[in-house]
Amino acid sequence: MSDYRLLSNDDDASDEVVRGLRSLYAAPAGDGYWNELEARIMSRVADVELGWWTELDRWARPALAAAAVLLLAAGVAMFRARQAENDIAVDSMLTAPSVPVSTAIRPALQDDREARIRYLFGCTNQEPACSAQSSKR
Numbered sequence: 570m571s572d573y574r575l576l577s578n579d580d581d582a583s584d585e586v587v588r589g590l591r592s593l594y595a596a597p598a599g600d601g602y603w604n605e606l607e608a609r610i611m612s613r614v615a616d617v618e619l620g621w622w623t624e625l626d627r628w629a630r631p632a633l634a635a636a637a638v639l640l641l642a643a644g645v646a647m648f649r650a651r652q653a654e655n656d657i658a659v660d661s662m663l664t665a666p667s668v669p670v671s672t673a674i675r676p677a678l679q680d681d682r683e684a685r686i687r688y689l690f691g692c693t694n695q696e697p698a699c700s701a702q703s704s705k706r
Contacts, residue, residue: 597603
C-alpha cells in the first residue's frame with residue numbers, strides 16, 4: 570500500500586481550513602440549545618423503563634402457559650399411576666392364591682406360654698382334652 574500525506578507549504582491555507590472546521594463543529598453559543606438538549610434526553614430516559622422486572626412482563630404469558638402444561642402433565646401422570654395401582658389391586662383380589670387356603674388360615678396362638686404348654690403335653694388344637702387342660706391353668 571501507499572501512504573498518502575497531505576502536506577502543504579502554505580500555513581495560511583491550513584489555518585483557514587482549521588478555522589472553517591472549528592466554526593462548523595463549534596458548540597452553539599446560547600443556553601437555550603443546551604436546555605432543549607437536556608429536556609430531550611431526560612424525556613427519552615423517562616420513557617425507557619430501567620428495571621429487571623420489565624423483562625418479566627414480557628415472559629408472563631409464556632410462563633403461565635408452560636405452568637399450565639406442566640400441571641396438566643402432572644395430573645395425567647398421577648391419574649395413570651392411581652389407575653395402575655387400582656388395576657393391580659383388583660387383579661390380586663380376583664386371582665387364585667398361590668398358597669393353599671388351609672395354610673393361609675390358621676388360628677394364631679394367644680401367647681407363647683400357651684404354645685409351650687401344648688408342646689409339652691403333645692397336644693394339637695383338635696384334641697378337646699388339651700384345651701380343657703390349658704383352660705384349668
